[in-house]
Amino acid sequence: MRKWMRTLTITGAAVAVSAIFLTTTTYGRSLQFVAGGALVNLGYRMQDHLTSYDFAAEHAHDITPEEIWEELVLQNAKAAGVRRKFPRTARHPLVALVACMDARIDTNELTGDTRKYYYVLRTAGSVLDDKEAEMLELCVENGVKLIVLTTHTECAAEATAANKELHARYPALVKAVFDRDLRVQQLLSRPAIAERIARGELAVKRMNIDTMTEELRPVGGEGQVGEQASDK
């Protein structure tokens, strides 16, 4: 009995020390952040290879759009059910991230942060239109101090812009990619944005995402298309 109590006391003390370490120390909090990201990634990896749950694989090629929609609604109901049981804490993001709509880019994986602590804007070819620029200014008004404008490798929008044979078929997309730089300059010259940058209250970074690894790299590497081609 005494031995049993001693084991329980030692276990209790170990749990208490671990809890104090995890919640009150810098290393402990860092460990929680990394372990949380790793566990979420584990979930992604568990789903990645399950081709039998792919829409196309499950129903071969004769799946109809309505069948896909029904499957999506079903999956959303499952996911929302889980979220209802574990509601999110309200967060006030400090970062706004602009990324292409390419499905391979996952902004949670990109940032290693699953808490939605980012405003995320996703557009075709990562191009800002007037409404996106206004939205980013609104984010800044709400406390954002860093805007990260990304492009990515193997971008279908850039490939379309680079292929003259496709220009007639996708004129708006091609123009958008060619105008991307101009749109960035227009964002930077908005008074509310420019003033904050000048005061050191806002930073705007342009980065290129390696689509396969989701590593952020400085813009200017291979595969950059249409950056200065608005005259084409």
Ligand SMILES: [Zn+2]
């Ligand atoms: Zn893209």
